[in-house]
Amino acid sequence: MREVVQEGAAPPRVDPYADDFQQCPFPAYAQLRATAPVYEVPDQGFWMVTTMALVRQALRDPATFANSVHSGRRSEPPAEVVDEIAALRARGFPYQAALGLNDPPRHTRYRNLVTRAFMPRSLQWMDPLVASAATELVAELPTGNTVDIVESLAWPLPVYAISRILGLPDSWRRDIARWSDAATASLGSQVSADRWLEAERDMLDFQQRIVPELDRRRAKPTDDLLSNLVRPDPEHGALTNAELVWLVRELIVAGNETTTKLVTDLVLRLHDRPEEWSLLRTDPARAGSVVEEGLRLASPAQGMFRRVTAPTSLGGVELPEGAVVFLAYSSANRDETVFADPDAFDPGRPGVRQHVAFGQGIHACVGNVLARMEATAVLRELSAHVDRVQVVDPGGVRYTSSFFLRGIKRLPVVVHPRQEA
Numbered sequence: 295m296r297e298v299v300q301e302g303a304a305p306p307r308v309d310p311y312a313d314d315f316q317q318c319p320f321p322a323y324a325q326l327r328a329t330a331p332v333y334e335v336p337d338q339g340f341w342m343v344t345t346m347a348l349v350r351q352a353l354r355d356p357a358t359f360a361n362s363v364h365s366g367r368r369s370e371p372p373a374e375v376v377d378e379i380a381a382l383r384a385r386g387f388p389y390q391a392a393l394g395l396n397d398p399p400r401h402t403r404y405r406n407l408v409t410r411a412f413m414p415r416s417l418q419w420m421d422p423l424v425a426s427a428a429t430e431l432v433a434e435l436p437t438g439n440t441v442d443i444v445e446s447l448a449w450p451l452p453v454y455a456i457s458r459i460l461g462l463p464d465s466w467r468r469d470i471a472r473w474s475d476a477a478t479a480s481l482g483s484q485v486s487a488d489r490w491l492e493a494e495r496d497m498l499d500f501q502q503r504i505v506p507e508l509d510r511r512r513a514k515p516t517d518d519l520l521s522n523l524v525r526p527d528p529e530h531g532a533l534t535n536a537e538l539v540w541l542v543r544e545l546i547v548a549g550n551e552t553t554t555k556l557v558t559d560l561v562l563r564l565h566d567r568p569e570e571w572s573l574l575r576t577d578p579a580r581a582g583s584v585v586e587e588g589l590r591l592a593s594p595a596q597g598m599f600r601r602v603t604a605p606t607s608l609g610g611v612e613l614p615e616g617a618v619v620f621l622a623y624s625s626a627n628r629d630e631t632v633f634a635d636p637d638a639f640d641p642g643r644p645g646v647r648q649h650v651a652f653g654q655g656i657h658a659c660v661g662n663v664l665a666r667m668e669a670t671a672v673l674r675e676l677s678a679h680v681d682r683v684q685v686v687d688p689g690g691v692r693y694t695s696s697f698f699l700r701g702i703k704r705l706p707v708v709v710h711p712r713q714e715a
């Protein structure tokens with residue numbers, strides 16, 4: 295692999311909470327890759343790892359780079375609401391790490407159970423549920439008027455899909471969206487005291503509503519995902535409600551924000567490539583490569599944190615035990631030593647799937663097949679019905695204030711329906 299580190303050149307000063315970084319981190323990441331691929335972020339207590347080779351090296355060694363790390367991901371609640379938040383939390387099941395923030399052997403217990411439900415073979419039953427969600431939403435898109443594609447398509451799509459997959463009634467969709475928002479409110483961003491309280495109340499509401507559903511499935515299983523999750527694993531036994539509320543929350547959250555951000559980013563990317571819609575229509579297999587290239591460039595999960603369990607060296611930087619590293623997947627996905635012309639959108643590029651937008655190794659995204667299914671379904675459905683989705687103000691696009699989960703907040707578009715030839 296070609297080495298591009300510029301020995302001796304000073305790295306830029308990166309503040310992950312600064313708006314300019316959150317809006318467009320890519321030039322800073324490129325400089326970090328060139329000057330300090332393992333970079334100690336000033337005043338934040340963590341290092342950023344930015345090249346593909348080093349990110350993969352850390353992911354291949356989960357014993358040294360462990361997931362049970364809680365610092366850095368979330369901002370802290372303001373002091374004036376700390377007691378009220380503690381009181382709300384005391385009314386629910388205490389936090390228990392499920393997949394993302396867990397390590398073997400506990401992680402393995404959850405992972406076996408979820409992997410069984412999310413295996414590509416098991417996923418076949420999800421395909422019509424996903425396709426019907428995409429069909430419904432695209433059919434309802436107003437044409438000729440300005441519409442926010444986030445609100446009308448990209449956000450409801452994964453919510454509709456996961457509600458049906460879990461086996462929850464369609465009337466819960468708004469609640470699912472609210473719970474999902476609550477769970478991600480403080481991820482990589484600072485929020486007000488009021489928002490903290492609202493989010494905690496929503497999380498308590500989620501627990502109180504989901505527990506009776508779990509009990510019902512235990513008494514009378516159906517073929518939905520909740521029924522799969524309450525079923526005991528032959529090797530590890532059954533999960534309790536105290537464990538399951540946190541696992542279900544993770545399944546809802548992990549898939550919603552990320553898929554919304556991917557779909558929105560794809561719409562923006564295809565804005566100035568109207569020909570792509572007819573290519574997608576005539577060659578439906580193309581949707582797969584467009585989704586992969588969209589994943590690489592958007593990297594909705596911009597990176598993940600790991601905790602160093604024993605002193606180690608990464609890219610020549612000594613990391614002490616307890617050090618926290620942020621593996622910047624979005625930077626690795628634009629590593630010029632792996633992807634030629636890395637900022638260009640090129641679904642035909644060699645190795646289009648060689649990205650780490652879903653991570654790698656024991657924590658690789660358990661929902662990747664579902665996410666790919668959702669994005670592909672929406673592209674196929676749109677291409678069948680539109681000539682173009684025109685973004686109203688491509689220059690005015692703003693991203694969420696998070697260095698961790700990056701995505702477009704609102705994307706006003708005009709949908710131009712397909713004119714039959």
Ligand code: HEM
Binds near residue numbers: 550594598664
């Ligand atoms: C475009 C959509 C998605 C993206 C970009 C994405 C990205 C990721 C990434 C990068 C990881 C690895 C985290 C790590 O390295 O620690 C991950 C893990 C995970 N994802 Fe996704 N994800 C997406 C959709 C989904 C969906 C649809 C679901 C489920 C319904 C899901 C559920 C999970 C879960 C449960 C984990 C934790 C796995 C573990 O730690 O063992 N994701 N995802």
